[in-house]
Amino acid sequence: MNQDLSERLQQQVLNAANTSQPLQIKGSGSKIFLGHVAAGATLDVSAHRGIVSYDPVELVITARAGTPLRELEQTLSDANQMLPFEPPHFGLNTTLGGTIACGLSGPARPFNGSVRDYVLGVKMINGRGEILSFGGQVMKNVAGYDCSRLMSGAMGTLGVILEVSLKVLPKQAAEITLVNKTSLPQALDTMNHWAGKSLPLSAACYDGEHCYLRLSGAKTAVESARLLIGGEQHAASHAFWQNVKEHQHPFFQSEQPLWRLSLPAEGPPLDIPGEWFIDWCGAQRWLLSNSSAEIIRQQAQQAGGHATLFRRGPAAAHTETFQLPADGVMQLHHRLKQAFDPAAIFNPGRLYPGL
């Protein structure tokens, strides 16, 4: 049922702030595995739901945080539009709020941009229990600091997201995936080579044996790119990428700790024992490995990136999820946390210990 529970949520936050009681913000709980479970009473946002406004011609949709992503995507699809960053759901009832807070994007990321690239505005409750609106429902808006994009990926540590406005785009007319057998170094080179050309590329991954290049666009454009790139056409393109996005691809069916390494796309393969699945032209590398967190993080950092323990598995129960940033950046995190949530009530410890 669509309803606006802003006031009730605000009251709960005020109560928590007044008594310095931590709150664990929860949508559907589909990404509970990401980050340490925060302490505190549950603040359930999932009933605060519904699409507030959507006019396809404006290319903007505004919805409450508890709106199921499924419902939102269906509404867009009915108008032949989409969320260009292809957010993974990782569950049936995934909410919009959690999608923004976790800041995860799907296979189209290197070509279409990320979650935060499409965030136009956010309505939120800060740690003082104030309802604030940043950004707006227009494509361009540089009034004030960009606090709305800041909420994306903050794991709910800066405030309760109430409402989000997103830029949306038309769906592409045609989509195919080309498959080529190749080695990892060769695949990295190939993916980045084509990404630098004017082609309707929309996803590029390597599963250890084959390189997959997805083309989306006007029929004629997809067809001419197919002739140029070559390779076998995948029989079930849509299902393949859906499985990659939702981690239903066979690679992800494992008990081993799953690491996500965010690296410069064109960088060479890293020398960490384990199994690799390379997405985003090489910028997002999934690793199943029992190697120590120190080794993985050190290597990721040396290569210019960072590593997230995405699914911990029984073996790595106590390892931190997210890699700590450099000291100066970490200090800014603490000061920003203080700026938004002075009593430190929102999701304490979910992102970093002590934050």
Add this chain to the structure above:
Amino acid sequence: MKKKPFASADEIKPALDKNRLVAKLREILPRDAVLFDEEDLRPYECDALSVYRKLPMIVVLPGTIEQVQAIIRLCFAENVPVIARGAGTGLSGGATPVGDGVILSLAKFMSILKIDPLARSAVVQPGVRNLAISQAVAAHGLYYAPDPSSQIACTIGGNVAENSGGVHCLKYGLTVHNVRKVKIVTMAGELITLGSDALDSSGYDLLALINGSEGMLGVIVEVTVKLTPVPARAQVVLAAFDDVVNAGIAVGKVIGAGIIPAGLEMMDRLAVQAAEDFAQVGYPTDAAAILLCELDGTHEEVAEQILIVREMMQQCHATEVRTARDEAEREAFWKGRKAAFPAIGRLAPDYYCMDGTIPRKHLPYVLRRMAELSIEYDLRVANVFHAGDGNLHPLILYDANVPGELARTEAFGGKILELCIEVGGSITGEHGVGIEKLDQMHLQFNDEELIQFHAVKHAFDPTDLLNPGKAVPTPKRCSEYRQLPTQGQNRSSQNGAQQA
């Protein structure tokens, strides 16, 4: 634009402080990189919104990041405000000096440090001009997508600070979408890296926050930009309409058809006539409005979409639809648009450029109200419009020598911004708040929101030394503002003596 009187000498800090600071700065920098004589300071007294003028106390021109850090540490210790400056093409007074402050010019940071075609990125110093990046990487079939009309002059550091846009934003995004990594020096003198060479970094998206921060959170000393493949083909359609409403409807039709043009610009009659007089590119000067719709991508895609767009324009009763036949004609179509500001500038002694954003569907209403306001305030207004993303640039024509006209212009401008907010838009799409739109910030944000902005500012700069007094008004002014009869008053009080 007309000059306003300069700041009076007594507003500048006592000479003793100044001499001592100059001496200390000379320990960090070569002699010719520390300017303090009035005539040397004059070029820095304003940005491109020259109704705001103020002589800074000192201008410094460092050449290395270490020098920037040392200058900032010194100013921090001495409690002296620091204002970063790129090319000074800003249109909201963002780089306007304060009388007791130091202007930190990034003009010497002119090197392109690295171009990596495979990674599709370039590492550049902040003083590199926007267009220079695209020129330097052209040989690799790449370019830097955001293209403000000021791109021959403005710097990438200024672009990041303003989150600048251009005519290609709708498809390729703003600066924030095209920057991967930024190095800043904080007011504590610390060198900090935001973002990375990967597509994301751990923790808060501080990279997004620094974009559009108007030089108030950190001094940008290095930028890694994302490069985009030059499209195989780009072609532009020019459509003329005898009614702006039809032009507005056509914009919606194109987007409704699932086409995202690389650029979609509208100019009204006054703008078209001025641009044609200026650039002689063959615009139909009898039209009430023209649309320029550029499509880019693969040959096949463009060929397909050109036909659809032409069809849409005709359906919306375009009186004429032309497709540029070759690159020369395409450039000619754009030349008029790119020269629109200076062209309109010739129609009157002065012009004032506004920058509001609206949901596109309200365009007919907003244009009608603007025409009414134009009569009410007895000032002409020309409209250049990034129609695809709803970003209006009304240019108000006035003569600063006519007593009261500037004040009337500012009041008219304020009304236009209020109109943008009324229909759910924003007071600035790309030019920033600076000092120009401080008053209207109160209309777009409430006190709690403004306080939150200040808290963000203080997380980076606890003592308000970096570009103080810009972009976010003090919430206290809120009540003052609402009592003011016109917004112009507030501005004159900021600038001291000028028009009363």
